[in-house]
Amino acid sequence: MAKTPIAGTVYFKVDGKQYTIAGELTAQMDNVEREGVAGLSGVAGFNEKPIVPYIEFDCYQTSDTDMDTMASVVDATVTAEFVNGKTAILSNAWFCGPREVKGSNGEFTARFEGKKGIWE
Template sequence: MGNRVAGVCYVKVDGAQLEVKGGLECPINNRKREAIVASAGVAGFKETTVVPYVKLTAIFTADFPKEKISAATDMTITAEYANGEVYTLSDAFLANESAAKGEEGEIELEFNGMRGRWQ
């Protein structure tokens, strides 16, 4: 019996499931560390907070919830990976610019939020 580690993923926005075309990305860490380099080498590191996020490519269906996604500032985004891992993003909002691409029928989305948690 094999272990499924990749494949179909599911994303829900406030309970409404989106059609995910491809990439799904969520951070596994909540802190970023960068080395502080001095003349003698690495002196230590600095630590900054990583913004919790969910990035995905969705199919731009006729019932795509574009008004809700573009206006809401307190969504709950649930991302379920093919391996069973689930990431929940709370108090989420659409970050950056998103545009529907007619040629491929897709839309790139990036949600940022106040809290991200792996379950």
């Protein structure tokens, strides 16, 4: 039986430009959130409200990381390609600040939100 990787390597791109990931990456592609509703007679159903999908990751500020360009991103396609073959795709995505770089290791956290998130 062949072993299939579950996690580890991730490639992050904004409109095709790849960025260097330092550590964690979180992809939340849900477009709605549901919450159960119960009354005295039992469960009545659920409430549903829209939520903003996002990809957030720790990035290195390398010599080729243009933070001003990254911060100006609006209406982009943002992808996170996981080693297990799954890809998180944000459509009409924008950068969310702030940009706080840690001097001790050159890392910063970047977050992109979008109008629609899907898994492929």
